[in-house]
Amino acid sequence: MPHIVVVGAGQAGAALAARLRALDFGGEITLIGEEDAPPYQRPPLTKAYLLGELAQERLWLRSADYWRDNRIALRLGAPVTAIDAESRTLRVGGESLGYDQLVLATGAVPRxxxxxxxxxxxxxxxxxxxxxxxxxxxxxxxxxxxxxxxxxxxxxxxxxxxxxxxxxxxxxxxxxxxxxxxxxxxxxxxxxxxxxxxxxxxxxxxxxxxxxxxxxxxxxxxxxxxxxxxxxxxxGIGVLPATELAAMAGAVVENGIRTDARGRTSVPHLWAAGDCASFPYGGGFMRLESVGHAIAQAELVAENLLGAERDYLPRPWFWSDQYDCKLQIAGLNAGHDRVIARPGAAGALSVWYYAGPRLLAVDAMNDPRAYMIGKRLIEAGRTVDPALVADAGTDLKTLMR
Missing domain, CATH: 3.50.50.60 (FAD/NAD(P)-binding domain)
Incomplete structure (x- = not known):
């Protein structure tokens, strides 16, 4: 019976394991996390949690029953200390564990x-x-x-x-x-x-x-x-991709674990997904740090583990909550040469990034409509005249026509 081992029990690792079962993979799945807690939302910096008003269980991505019912073996509180890619074994909790395919979803660590x-x-x-x-x-x-x-x-x-x-x-x-x-x-x-x-x-x-x-x-x-x-x-000075295990296995590491467009590393039977992975994008390589990316890439890698052979095409989106402001970001603003700031109702603001005529990204502060419309335009590969965006009289919904 084939055995897929996932190292890293964060958003990417949990999403990958769950996707494998949803696709009816019938082999063994082991999800390894060095923390004692089961997979949870991170980082959990909330007023309610800090005040003890939010139970830890409310942060869990899945119930304890889910992992058992779906035959996903959780190995928690036991970091992986060695990988032997040639024999396809790893050391975890002082034991040797064999695998047929290994996925590193090790995330990133704060500087x-x-x-x-x-x-x-x-x-x-x-x-x-x-x-x-x-x-x-x-x-x-x-x-x-x-x-x-x-x-x-x-x-x-x-x-x-x-x-x-x-x-x-x-x-x-x-x-x-x-x-x-x-x-x-x-x-x-x-x-x-x-x-x-x-x-x-x-x-x-x-x-x-x-x-x-x-x-x-x-x-x-x-x-x-x-x-x-x-x-x-x-x-709050940034993070570094967790690449030590990949390097130990002999994989190429450069600002993350280098993968092809389908999640494979340079080492046979070794894959990577999430914040730790550096994947092809725009003629180079990119590493993204976001929940949405971690889940989407991990789910695609799960499909490719089962033979889908699909390339990963990121659709980046991010968010940040500060006081009563919700920031939502769609797209990537790298390479922009023009910015349009569009005031919204009740102090809202959206910032639209262009490279020449092409819309790259939108920052939306308390402006969910601008975010959703910008996101749809970017994902569809469509652009809109910057003059229309800048005109406060333009109904953003008309940009979708």
Whole structure:
């Protein structure tokens, strides 16, 4: 009986295992996760969970019964320590486990600061897992001083939760503006105003020198000499793909685990999906970090494991919740040369990215209609005249005709 092993029990791994059973795969499936918890939504940074108002079980992707009823063996709390691609075996929990096909859905891990600049001090946190959130929960006490290092989406979401819970919050960003790597100035300006209106101190062009403290962080020193008092620090400085096991197996690794368009790595019988995978796109290779991508790519790899032989064509979409603002993003804005900002009702805003005449992406802040229409246009490969988008009198629904 064929045995498919999936390493990584996050969104991608769980989706892949479930898809295999939905496609009537009759062999063995083993899903391995190094955490003790079953597959869950991540990262679970919510006010309700931090306050203990949301049970951990509410974050689970599937019920405990689902895995048993669908004959998917969960191996939790036991990291894989070795892979032998030649013999098609791996070591997990001190045991040897054989496989016919192996999928790495190992995700990504948060970047940390080196110990030489205080990264090993107590009170310095990252946000990725349930254990991260459980460790940070006691820090969220009204009146305490939180410094967030990094003005990307994770950092800004952490800042929003901190302010909701009554903390004194400062966000530092080394670039000239928050969200500079991922969004247009118009989107950055929207979120800068949103956070400042809620009392967050935003410091841009603020390179970090080091964290200060004796055993526990007490302040953040910037390179211009400023020192920011801190009762605790959250790092939002990006993630790195988890590629150690792929390298151990002899697979090509370059900004992720290199795959072909169908999810195969350079090693026979070894596949990859989700945040850890680098796949062909636009004449090069790309790695995406989003729930939607992780699920869609993993489900396609499941189909290809059973012989579908289909290429992965990403349809990127992302979201971020901050205060009462829901940001929805469709498409990828890389290579844009023009931006149209379109105000909506009640303070909403959508930002439309073009490369020449081609629509690439849309950022929609509290504007679900703009998001849905932009998403449909992008996925259909259609474009619209930027002048029509810029005209406040244009009914967006007419763009679909």
């Amino acid at each position: 940390r600061l080196p110990a030489r600049i205080g990264g090993d001090l107590a009170g310095v946190h990252t946000i990725r897992t349930l254990a991260d959130i459980d460790a940070i929960r006691a820090e969220f006490v009204p009146g305490r001083r939180l410094v967030v290092i990094g003005g990307g989406y994770i950092g800004l979401e952490a800042a929003a939760v901190g302010r909701k819970l009554g903390l004194d919050v400062t966000v530092t960003e080394m670039a000239p503006r928050i969200l500079q790597r991922v969004a247009a100035p118009e989107t950055s300006a929207y979120f800068r105003e949103l956070h400042r209106d809620r009392g967050v101190a935003l410091i841009e062009t603020a390179a970090l020198d080091r964290l200060l403290g004796e055993g526990r962080v007490a302040a953040v020193r910037l390179r211009d000499g400023r020192e920011l008092p801190a009762d605790f620090v959250i790092l």
